[in-house]
Amino acid sequence: MRSFLFSLLCLFMIAQLSAQSNETIRDVVFEHAHKLFKPNRDTNSIDLQQYKGKFIVFDFWNRFCSSCIQQMPKLYELQLEYPDDIVIIPVTKDDLNQVAGASAKQLGGPYEFRLPSIYGDTILNNLFGVIANPDVVWLDRNGEFLVKTSGEALNKEVLELVLKGDMSLLNRVARVSKMQFYERIGLHNVIESEERRDSTFLSIKMTPYAKGLSSNILTYKKQVNRKNEKLVYINKTLYEMVQSIYDEEKNLATIKWIDDDRNRFIIRSEKVSARFKDRDSLRRITDFAERTAFREKQLFCLFVAGHDGISQKELKHAALQVLESSLDVKTGIRPQKMQCFRIEAVSGRVERGKEQNQYIPPEQRKSILSISELIKYFNNTYTNSPILTAKGDAVLNEPLNMILDKRMTADEAIDYLKNTGFKIEVGYELIDVLTID
DSSP, X not given: OHHHHHXXXXXXXXXXXXXXXXXXXXXXXXSSOEEEEOTTSOEEEEOGGGGTTSEEEEEEEXXXXXXXXXXXXXXXXXXXXXXXXXXXXXXXXXXXXXXXXXXXXXXXXXXXXXXXXXXXXXXXXXXXXXXXXSEEEEEOTXXXXXXXXXXXXXXXXXXXXXXXXXXXXXXXXXXXXXXXXXXXXXXXXXXXXXXXXXXXXXXXXXXXXXXXXXXXXXXXXXXSOOTTEEEEEEEEOHHHHHHHHTOXXXXXXXXXXXXXXXXXXXXXXXXXXXXXXXXXXHHTOOOXXXXXXXXXXXXXXXXXXXXXXXXXXXXXXXXXXXXXXXXXOOEEXXXXXXXXXXXXXXXXXXXXXXXXXXXXOGGGEEEEEEHHHHHHHHHHHOTTSOEEEESSGGGGGOEEEEEEETTOOHHHHHHHHHHTTEEEEEEEEEEEEEEEO
């Protein structure tokens, strides 16, 4: 009961953080006993007071987050390298049985849990506004909030700068800065005031990369009555933004655009390719500082607000004009002849090969729940293969319960689909593609 009341108190504190001091934050972090699961499966409570004088890093995770599990070895190695200056503590809402089960699955494997983890947590998750995992919260040696970042930002390069007193890179990659944490800025000050309700009201603002905003922050928008907010694109590449703006009809062609992470349905001029990089380019950058510089130069935000009398299509048309003018590009749609695998579900199809799933390592498994999800995965994974399309829009929504092995080649994947009862034809189709000049 006491823990429940304390959780309610923290929820109240979240709503009032702009008026709270670091002293209150330290009280919550240091004066509450947290339940701890150890790698040897023992449990006890942990008093964080013992870590005063060190940097404290909370890594928020859950048992369903594969990227969280996969970075467990990195956390352990960093802790071993900086034992006197930093303490890294995984934190999860999962209960004891769930954490024990997740730990048992990884025992003896490459992602074995070797750090103690706080479990059954609501206090820290609520206090720091954790919405998605992995989220990382950094506290300084005095227990004061520094920033909240992605799990990627918890690395040796950033840590060594922080320990030298250089917070420049840490602040550059912050999802939530110290000021935003206390003031809960979110999207409140980005878009024009909703008090402007006249029928001609239209506000479009395009900005460079916003380090303090992420998809997580958008959740706070639900808590704010912003009647005029219509379109918000945060930290997108040029190509992602064009794809999103052209998303109007929700038809087969549109699904190809929006799910096209590798830009296979975008035709771009040499000039555009030289100036603007795609998300795949970011994936290939291993140096953290270079990844940060890429985000700052290649990611953009677009905020569109307008009166309810302005249709979504009109808003997107206006937003597209602003984007084209701001970045000096021209976009359009044209048909392109492309070689395709056309997939068709066969009546009475029976799943086969499920018994083989147990031999696929967990990190190599890809769960597929629908035909549209299958098409997205295939086209973004096998980029040198003909694209996969559905024969008829109705096929897209057919439910699946399929596990694919990420190690399969394109030909092996097609053979597997055929063996599970799908009919697949090879041919050419005129596909609507986006053009950017």
